[in-house]
Amino acid sequence: MKALVFGDKPHKGAPPAPDFLPGLSHLQLRDVPIPDLPSERWVVVRSKIAGICGSDLGFLQWKPMPSAEPYFNMPMIPGHELFGEIAAVGKHVRGLHVGQRVTIDPTLGCRERGFRKLCVQCRAGNSDICEHLAEGILRPGLLIGICPDTGGGWGEYFVAPAHRLTPLPDKIDDDEASLIEPFSVCLRAVLNNLPRRKELVVVIGAGTIGLMNIAALKAVEPSCQVVCVAKYPFQARLARKLGADHIVNAEKNDVMERVGELAQTKVYPLSSGGALLAGGVRLVYDTITSSVTLNQALRMAQGKGSVIILGLAAMPEGIDWTPIWMKEISVIGSLTYGTETFRGKRQDTFVRAVDLIARRRADLRVIRPRKYPLEQYRKALTEAASKKTSGAIKVSFVP
Numbered sequence: 001m002k003a004l005v006f007g008d009k010p011h012k013g014a015p016p017a018p019d020f021l022p023g024l025s026h027l028q029l030r031d032v033p034i035p036d037l038p039s040e041r042w043v044v045v046r047s048k049i050a051g052i053c054g055s056d057l058g059f060l061q062w063k064p065m066p067s068a069e070p071y072f073n074m075p076m077i078p079g080h081e082l083f084g085e086i087a088a089v090g091k092h093v094r095g096l097h098v099g100q101r102v103t104i105d106p107t108l109g110c111r112e113r114g115f116r117k118l119c120v121q122c123r124a125g126n127s128d129i130c131e132h133l134a135e136g137i138l139r140p141g142l143l144i145g146i147c148p149d150t151g152g153g154w155g156e157y158f159v160a161p162a163h164r165l166t167p168l169p170d171k172i173d174d175d176e177a178s179l180i181e182p183f184s185v186c187l188r189a190v191l192n193n194l195p196r197r198k199e200l201v202v203v204i205g206a207g208t209i210g211l212m213n214i215a216a217l218k219a220v221e222p223s224c225q226v227v228c229v230a231k232y233p234f235q236a237r238l239a240r241k242l243g244a245d246h247i248v249n250a251e252k253n254d255v256m257e258r259v260g261e262l263a264q265t266k267v268y269p270l271s272s273g274g275a276l277l278a279g280g281v282r283l284v285y286d287t288i289t290s291s292v293t294l295n296q297a298l299r300m301a302q303g304k305g306s307v308i309i310l311g312l313a314a315m316p317e318g319i320d321w322t323p324i325w326m327k328e329i330s331v332i333g334s335l336t337y338g339t340e341t342f343r344g345k346r347q348d349t350f351v352r353a354v355d356l357i358a359r360r361r362a363d364l365r366v367i368r369p370r371k372y373p374l375e376q377y378r379k380a381l382t383e384a385a386s387k388k389t390s391g392a393i394k395v396s397f398v399p
Contacts, residue, residue: 002399003032003155004377006059007075015378021385023060029374032077035151035159038137039114040090042161045104047399049178049371050145050153051081052384054209055312060381063314071133073140079153079397080106080145081181082160083174093162102165103180105337105350106144112161113138125339125346128188143336154374156399166350169358176357178396179364182208184353185310186216189334191342191349193283193308195224200263202227203244204297205287206235207387208394209310211242211367213285218243219362220342227262227281229255229296234391241366259300276323280305289313298323298331306330369396 010025017024034044056078058065082104089096096102109127110118113136121129134140141147144160151158168177186209195201195217203213206228214226228244230236236247248258256275260267265279274295280302286293287310294316297307307329323329337349347355356362370392372380377397384395 001034001156002374003077004029005075006078021060022062034157037090037159040092042090042159043086044088044157045084045160046087046157047084047153049083049396049398050079051396053081057385058312065314071140071142073148076148077152077155078145080143082106082153083178096162101168104160105164108141108147128336128338154397166354172357175368176364180353183212184337184349186212187353188337188349189308189310190216190220191340193306195221198223200225200281201283202281203285204229204293206230206239210287211238213287214239214242214244215362219356291316291318294319301329303327306332308332308334310334367393369394371396371398374399
């Protein structure tokens with residue numbers, strides 16, 4: 001099969017990589033074998049649409065993430081935003097058949113790694129923070145698309161455990177199906193940090209994760225008032241379509257003042273730049289995680305409030321952590337998915353996500369990925385990393 005393979009060294013004859021994507025020379029399109037099934041309870045999936053995620057761009061940009069090092073092993077085939085069609089099933093798989101359209105939770109916790117005795121996190125439904133992500137029958141890797149033994153969506157085929165597949169109804173089209181993974185990321189963050197009825201909450205960022213965060217908030221609590229801090233007009237338009245009640249222009253210098261006005265609290269300008277809200281909002285979701293946005297998030301959270309950081313923040317510098325102890329703020333990381341209880345019903349994130357989308361509690365059809373064949377990977381990745389000039393929200397591969 002054809003696949004994009006990411007290695008620890010530049011491949012011979014690679015064209016020069018742009019400064020903003022130095023890891024691009026480590027990516028090569030080549031023929032590789034279809035991965036073997038780790039067990040007869042796994043399936044082979046033909047990748048139909050695979051998104052380019054911010055974390056994918058992160059390792060192509062060489063963003064430093066030292067603590068993630070034990071869970072990366074190269075060479076690997078990237079692509080964890082998975083959607084496809086079952087191509088083959090193991091002997092012990094039941095209830096799934098060849099040709100079925102499925103979304104895939106790419107988690108590789110204890111169960112997937114062959115452990116009969118689950119770690120404390122997997123037992124609690126938090127397989128996203130499994131303690132055995134570098135052990136077992138699989139080589140290290142947080143997810144399918146990061147683990148060398150499974151392949152990933154940036155290849156024509158990958159393998160996945162049958163219990164991580166959710167069949168899709170016809171009413172969810174292919175483009176929308178390809179967004180279920182990022183939507184599930186945000187849905188877990190929202191379900192673990194629930195907005196209250198008619199509460200004002202802030203989402204910083206309006207890229208894929210920011211927009212999915214808005215959709216998740218409105219799906220879970222339609223009455224909450226969402227403030228979206230958006231950088232570009234095309235992002236702001238989509239934020240509105242997905243339910244944002246207020247748009248604040250991230251390019252202007254009055255972000256804190258605008259949020260303070262909406263939160264009806266006093267704003268204190270700071271001599272070092274920026275401002276602090278005397279009160280603020282209880283929930284701030286930062287989907288950008290730069291030094292600028294983290295400072296904004298911490299300074300706009302109210303006392304006893306929470307800043308929820310979605311995704312891999314790498315090692316941003318210049319963060320003023322003072323509000324954490326001055327206002328007793330909680331900083332909460334949220335990266336992938338698991339199992340949550342909402343209104344008395346306990347479900348896997350992906351199962352709940354499919355249900356919400358199928359019932360149009362979340363309508364993701366306003367976002368249409370720009371799709372490229374694997375052969376055009378340099379163009380696709382450059383476009384994904386250059387939102388200001390490309391105007392792209394989501395760029396994906398169609399292997």
